Amino acid sequence: MEKNLIKRELTAKIVNWLEQKEIFVILGPRQSGKTTLLRIIENYLKTEQGIPEKQFFYFSFEDPQVRAEFSKNPKEFVETKIKIGSQDRFFFFLDEYHWIDEGGQKLKMLYDLFPNVKFFITGSSSLELTFKTGKYLVGRAFYFYLFPLSFLEFLRFKNEEVYTAFQKRHDGLWQFLIKGEEIILEPSIYEERLFKFFEEYCLWGGYPEVIKKETIDLKSEVLKNIVSTYLEREIRSLLLIADLEAYQTLLKLLAAQTGQLINYQQLSTDAGLYFKLIKNYLKILEETFVLKSIKPFYRNLTTELKRNPKIYFYDSGLRNFLVSNFAALSTRPDKGQLVEEEVFANLNTKLEPPAKIDFWRTRGRAEVDFVLRVGDKMVPVEVKFSPFAKPKLSAGFRSFVDSYKPARGVVLTGGGSYKIKVNQSEIIFCPVWYL
Numbered sequence: 428m429e430k431n432l433i434k435r436e437l438t439a440k441i442v443n444w445l446e447q448k449e450i451f452v453i454l455g456p457r458q459s460g461k462t463t464l465l466r467i468i469e470n471y472l473k474t475e476q477g478i479p480e481k482q483f484f485y486f487s488f489e490d491p492q493v494r495a496e497f498s499k500n501p502k503e504f505v506e507t508k509i510k511i512g513s514q515d516r517f518f519f520f521l522d523e524y525h526w527i528d529e530g531g532q533k534l535k536m537l538y539d540l541f542p543n544v545k546f547f548i549t550g551s552s553s554l555e556l557t558f559k560t561g562k563y564l565v566g567r568a569f570y571f572y573l574f575p576l577s578f579l580e581f582l583r584f585k586n587e588e589v590y591t592a593f594q595k596r597h598d599g600l601w602q603f604l605i606k607g608e609e610i611i612l613e614p615s616i617y618e619e620r621l622f623k624f625f626e627e628y629c630l631w632g633g634y635p636e637v638i639k640k641e642t643i644d645l646k647s648e649v650l651k652n653i654v655s656t657y658l659e660r661e662i663r664s665l666l667l668i669a670d671l672e673a674y675q676t677l678l679k680l681l682a683a684q685t686g687q688l689i690n691y692q693q694l695s696t697d698a699g700l701y702f703k704l705i706k707n708y709l710k711i712l713e714e715t716f717v718l719k720s721i722k723p724f725y726r727n728l729t730t731e732l733k734r735n736p737k738i739y740f741y742d743s744g745l746r747n748f749l750v751s752n753f754a755a756l757s758t759r760p761d762k763g764q765l766v767e768e769e770v771f772a773n774l775n776t777k778l779e780p781p782a783k784i785d786f787w788r789t790r791g792r793a794e795v796d797f798v799l800r801v802g803d804k805m806v807p808v809e810v811k812f813s814p815f816a817k818p819k820l821s822a823g824f825r826s827f828v829d830s831y832k833p834a835r836g837v838v839l840t841g842g843g844s845y846k847i848k849v850n851q852s853e854i855i856f857c858p859v860w861y862l
Contacts, residue, residue: 604806767810
């Protein structure tokens with residue numbers, strides 16, 4: 428495998444299912460590494476299973492000619508490339524499949540016609556793939572999501588030594604979060620280096636091509652390209668946007684408000700867009716993996732808000748580009764927002780349905796950043812990006828624990844590891860980068 432290919436956690440999951448007949452649908456934002464993931468899968472099949480080169484076919488539907496040929500006659504497109512009557516297993520990688528009209532019907536036909544062909548498709552828009560392919564692929568497809576790199580993946584690419592020390596603490600924290608297993612809070616000798624890597628990750632995000640660049644100018648250029656081609660061209664065409672300036676203003680406003688409750692009326696006024704347009708744009712931005720909204724956790728409707736969601740960008744580098752700020756965390760008034768966004772992005776990458784991420788906020792403004800719903804358990808997670816000399820719970824976190832009595836909870840800090848009991852709830856404090 429090429430040294431420059433970044434290892435992804437999703438690879439192992441896909442490899443475990445490769446013998447299945449179903450179509451593999453890989454969704455995620457532009458430039459999150461979907462094409463590279465296809466190459467990694469191909470390389471695995473060639474090296475580990477000995478499948479010859481002639482049984483692999485890769486096509487990008489960004490190419491108008493390839494798109495036209497496939498769309499005109501998908502059956503002929505496939506059968507002219509494989510040996511009819513062969514018992515060999517063939518692999519078709521169909522990249523950026525959301526460009527294909529009536530793609531679901533075409534895939535259903537190919538799946539039924541060619542039982543010895545394994546299809547992999549990728550797309551940058553769940554909206555397009557859900558509405559154009561989803562209803563035809565029931566029982567015929569497995570769905571996977573590839574987001575920008577998690578901090579774990581980022582660190583493995585950057586420094587194997589520090590990654591090894593980090594992974595032990597990362598895995599321990601997740602076992603505590605998900606299963607309530609005992610956790611050993613042991614500081615690493617690499618804490619200072621871990622913090623520096625975490626700061627770089629917060630500033631520049633997890634897009635693979637950004638991470639690979641060595642200079643600030645090159646990193647900025649990659650992000651500029653993502654904004655201009657993905658946000659301002661492709662997504663704009665989905666939204667049928669006539670007023671580019673108002674749309675750009677909306678993106679910047681949303682970036683500045685990450686981690687905050689959405690105020691639709693204020694966004695409408697500031698961006699100069701109708702209320703309904705704001706809601707429509709936000710829906711499309713979610714469906715194209717730019718940002719995600721999370722809803723309030725509630726049980727008692729008379730005391731807790733069931734109203735507007737909070738929003739987070741999937742990638743902090745993209746968000747920082749939109750607000751034109753790549754300054755060090757120590758100098759930033761929005762560092763709390765930025766770190767909270769990274770916590771969300773890593774929770775979102777790691778947790779799988781039916782697990783869910785909410786937030787908690789009462790009418791009295793008691794608040795907890797995230798409430799994880801894992802099975803029948805709820806786990807409050809608070810982000811407090813400052814060093815802790817001793818464990819101290821915020822009033823909001825304490826209020827949640829008193830109200831709901833969760834078995835466990837986590838406070839993510841800027842340094843310091845502790846374990847305390849609050850009634851029957853076990854609460855741990857640990858550095859945010861362990862997540």
